[in-house]
Amino acid sequence: MKLEEIDQLPAGPELDALIAEKVMGFKVTNLNGVPYTEWDGPDPKELPEYSAEIAAAWIVVDKLHLFKGRRSGDTEWGLCLQQNDRDEWVIKHRYGMDIVRAETAPLAICRAALKTVMVNQS
Amino acid sequence: MESQKLTPEQIDQLAAGPDLDALIAEKVIGLEVSEFDGQKRVLDLDPVYAPDTKVYKFPERYSTEIAAAWLVVEKLKPLRLHLIDRSDYEAGKTYWHAYMLDTKGEGVPDGHGITPALAICRAAFKTVIGGKE
Numbered sequence: 001m002k003l004e005e006i007d008q009l010p011a012g013p014e015l016d017a018l019i020a021e022k023v024m025g026f027k028v029t030n031l032n033g034v035p036y037t038e039w040d041g042p043d044p045k046e047l048p049e050y051s052a053e054i055a056a057a058w059i060v061v062d063k064l065h066l067f068k069g070r071r072s073g074d075t076e077w078g079l080c081l082q083q084n085d086r087d088e089w090v091i092k093h094r095y096g097m098d099i100v101r102a103e104t105a106p107l108a109i110c111r112a113a114l115k116t117v118m119v120n121q122s
Numbered sequence: 123m124e125s126q127k128l129t130p131e132q133i134d135q136l137a138a139g140p141d142l143d144a145l146i147a148e149k150v151i152g153l154e155v156s157e158f159d160g161q162k163r164v165l166d167l168d169p170v171y172a173p174d175t176k177v178y179k180f181p182e183r184y185s186t187e188i189a190a191a192w193l194v195v196e197k198l199k200p201l202r203l204h205l206i207d208r209s210d211y212e213a214g215k216t217y218w219h220a221y222m223l224d225t226k227g228e229g230v231p232d233g234h235g236i237t238p239a240l241a242i243c244r245a246a247f248k249t250v251i252g253g254k255e
Contacts, residue, residue, distance in 0.1 A: 053189070054188055054192045055187070055188055055189035056190055058188045058238075065209075079205070079206070079207040080204070080205070080206045080207070081203070081204075081205045081206075082203065082204040082205065083202040083203055083204075084202070085202070085227065086220065086227075105192075
């Protein structure tokens, strides 16, 4: 997946599964088309709605603090989340360059997280 | 706590917890707050089990939980939140800075805290009781 394609990802189970796998490090399993994380109890464990709920998205924010001190090019995780005058949520890193824009804060966080992970892995 | 008498500097010293949550519920969200046995409760606007009576409940944990703090962000629209992680992770210090811009792009009072929820609450409280700086 290219970085530009991440900007087009909508909120929903597919993006939640990507976050679970690529950012949170879970193994994701599909059951009848529904993604679940691996579980060791009797019931499958549904994915948090990272891309739709701010509390779940903040788990991603906290996870990415593990990227402290890692740099690749201009991408260093240091969250600046702001709402612009077009009602978009924008995430910038410490050097001022936009990382992502999205219609909600959770979606912006998820897109930024995916980009951050991809850049750090490349 | 007499919120009208608090200065911005005093608001910056308010700790996260039930007292600040109650202040936010009353001054920012606009809920009726009462005290029962020394604990602040807010009027439940949608009591499920007793729709015809006044029911009070604990306030949302605005100052400690990001989902509750987001209710504050939503309440203050059209003010636009800016939330910045200024943590020094090498030093092991977390530090968040929250401020809001009005529709003209002008800033209103800001807040700081060791969590984003606390920073949002302090900024919001200063905004509603202090107006523009």
